[in-house]
Amino acid sequence: MILTTEEERLSETFAALANPTRRAILARLAEGEANVSQLAEPFDMTFPAISRHLRVLNRAGLVTQGRQAQYRPCKINAAPLEEISVWTEQYRSIWEASFDRMDDYIQQIQNNQKDENADD
Secondary structure, eight states: OOHHHHHHHHHHHHHTSSHHHHHHHHHHHHHHHHHHHHHHSSSSSSSHHHHHHHHHHHHTTTTTOOOOTTTEEEOOOHHHHHHHHHHHHHHHEEEEEEEEHHHHHHHHHHHHHHHHHHHH
């Protein structure tokens, strides 16, 4: 199977998001820019390890790193997250139909329990 550029970007984004540390880094960056030291604070890992996570996020286009003298601020780039949102939207009707069937089933069980209690 040959992947298109769009499919490759989605795969890279999903792969980057598969790691809980990288998701936590993105959550922190959603609050505002931060440098590597600030991003490393809550984790028990080395700067090189955090830098590797940032490289993966950068490659997926989820993070950009600027350069201001010695300061290298990281910022979140939401565009790849929007692409995921667009991709998942095509499946919305499937999961909503599933939830609707589950709601119907729960309602049926509750009605049966009410009927049984009324008979007692």
